[in-house]
Amino acid sequence: MTNHRLGILVGGGPAPGINSALSAAVIGAIQAGLDVVGIYDGFQHLMLGRTDMVRPLAISDVSRIHFQGGSILRTSRANPARSDEDLALTIEALRKLELSHLITIGGEDTASSAAQICQQDAADIRVAHIPKTIDNDLPLPGNAPTLGFETARHVGTQSTLNLMEESRSTNRWCLVAVMGRSAGHLALGIGKAAGATITIIPEEFSASRISLDDVCLVIEGAMLKRRAMGLRHGLAVIAEGVAAKMDPEQLANSAGVEVGHDAHGHIRLEKIPLAAMIEREVSRRFAERGETLSLVSVSLGYELRCADPIPFDIDYTRTLGYGAVRFLVGDAVADRSLSGGLVCLQDGRLRIIPFEEIQDPQTGRIRTRMVDVQSEHYRVAREYMIRMRRSDLDDIGMMSRLKAEAMMSADRLSERFSPMFDADVLQGAL
Numbered sequence: 215m216t217n218h219r220l221g222i223l224v225g226g227g228p229a230p231g232i233n234s235a236l237s238a239a240v241i242g243a244i245q246a247g248l249d250v251v252g253i254y255d256g257f258q259h260l261m262l263g264r265t266d267m268v269r270p271l272a273i274s275d276v277s278r279i280h281f282q283g284g285s286i287l288r289t290s291r292a293n294p295a296r297s298d299e300d301l302a303l304t305i306e307a308l309r310k311l312e313l314s315h316l317i318t319i320g321g322e323d324t325a326s327s328a329a330q331i332c333q334q335d336a337a338d339i340r341v342a343h344i345p346k347t348i349d350n351d352l353p354l355p356g357n358a359p360t361l362g363f364e365t366a367r368h369v370g371t372q373s374t375l376n377l378m379e380e381s382r383s384t385n386r387w388c389l390v391a392v393m394g395r396s397a398g399h400l401a402l403g404i405g406k407a408a409g410a411t412i413t414i415i416p417e418e419f420s421a422s423r424i425s426l427d428d429v430c431l432v433i434e435g436a437m438l439k440r441r442a443m444g445l446r447h448g449l450a451v452i453a454e455g456v457a458a459k460m461d462p463e464q465l466a467n468s469a470g471v472e473v474g475h476d477a478h479g480h481i482r483l484e485k486i487p488l489a490a491m492i493e494r495e496v497s498r499r500f501a502e503r504g505e506t507l508s509l510v511s512v513s514l515g516y517e518l519r520c521a522d523p524i525p526f527d528i529d530y531t532r533t534l535g536y537g538a539v540r541f542l543v544g545d546a547v548a549d550r551s552l553s554g555g556l557v558c559l560q561d562g563r564l565r566i567i568p569f570e571e572i573q574d575p576q577t578g579r580i581r582t583r584m585v586d587v588q589s590e591h592y593r594v595a596r597e598y599m600i601r602m603r604r605s606d607l608d609d610i611g612m613m614s615r616l617k618a619e620a621m622m623s624a625d626r627l628s629e630r631f632s633p634m635f636d637a638d639v640l641q642g643a644l
Contacts, residue, residue, distance in 0.1 A: 223318055226291060233280060233286055239536070243539045246539060255288050260308065295331075308339060319346045321345070328343045350399035381448060392405075412436045416453060503620070607624075
């Protein structure tokens with residue numbers, strides 16, 4: 215095996231800035247004296263033992279791709295760690311390609327796969343992982359964002375602002391489901407930046423299992439309070455990760471679709487029409503009171519993933535690509551004895567986090583970074599939302615207006631919405 219050949223691949227869903235990170239890594243590696251091989255479709259072909267789905271990369275191939283969305287190497291969710299056989303075939307394919315270094319660009323699933331490969335003695339390869347996901351759920355120090363998050367938030371905010379004007383102009387509510395497998399970072403980032411009426415994320419619910427009713431109750435309460443304040447329009451941003459906390463059987467029944475799982479065992483949230491499900495249920499609740507409700511439901515996700523990166527992500531990802539090469543060629547970024555880790559920035563300086571530091575000791579998977587609902591970032595966002603609060607039910611004037619809008623008695627109103635405060639992490643305190 216040569217000591218001067220680097221492979222690079224992309225796993226998971228697309229994210230703005232992939233090509234920028236890839237470009238920086240390829241240029242840096244070639245300047246450091248390494249040959250570079252681009253591997254198509256993530257681990258998909260390697261785990262079959264195939265070595266033909268690759269291409270040599272030169273500086274001329276990548277010098278002008280840093281401002282483009284998508285991935286010139288494509289990507290997939292193939293999981294080489296799903297079985298010992300797949301992992302062994304992947305490692306054997308890497309050896310046949312005569313790679314001494316590997317750069318993976320991806321989220322927690324790809325990082326987990328990279329860690330498994332790195333920790334196999336037979337691999338004999340150094341691995342640098344560049345954190346990429348619009349979900350922003352990798353455990354980076356100092357709350358640093360993941361590659362692509364800021365662009366996705368920017369593009370999503372622009373779409374949400376347009377929908378907010380649609381809502382105001384037509385005097386109705388819009389329900390916007392935002393991509394995010396288990397964490398609510400993207401939904402919260404978009405909702406806070408756009409000034410959405412309310413944003414709902416999975417982290418705000420203390421229960422490990424929630425129902426569609428729990429989510430709809432929050433939205434119904436917000437709509438009634440908004441009406442009590444004299445406004446009949448609004449926009450709710452809902453993180454799709456709330457669906458991951460629901461019972462799969464209930465989801466299947468409510469959505470009318472089969473709820474499947476991907477290669478990494480995650481529920482296929484993209485197959486669940488969460489916004490439409492909420493629209494139907496909220497409309498039903500108002501219909502029970504004799505009112506026909508006009509709602510618009512929209513899902514944001516796929517149109518964000520391949521957007522051209524904004525300057526922040528171009529700048530950020532070029533630094534990460536550069537840092538990955540510095541680590542692999544034994545520069546001062548990390549201890550030369552370290553065989554692999556995640557590339558990040560901490561206090562403006564490159565850092566390599568060993569995979570072991572961010573792996574769950576029980577599962578070996580990379581830990582998920584959730585929204586800290588006690589942080590100022592969340593508390594400020596929460597403060598500016600329109601939500602029904604426990605104090606609203608104790609305020610004589612507000613209760614009078616809520617009763618009129620809901621067409622309920624005070625006792626019935628309290629009975630209906632009190633469970634919402636019990637299920638809420640912050641107990642409606644803000």
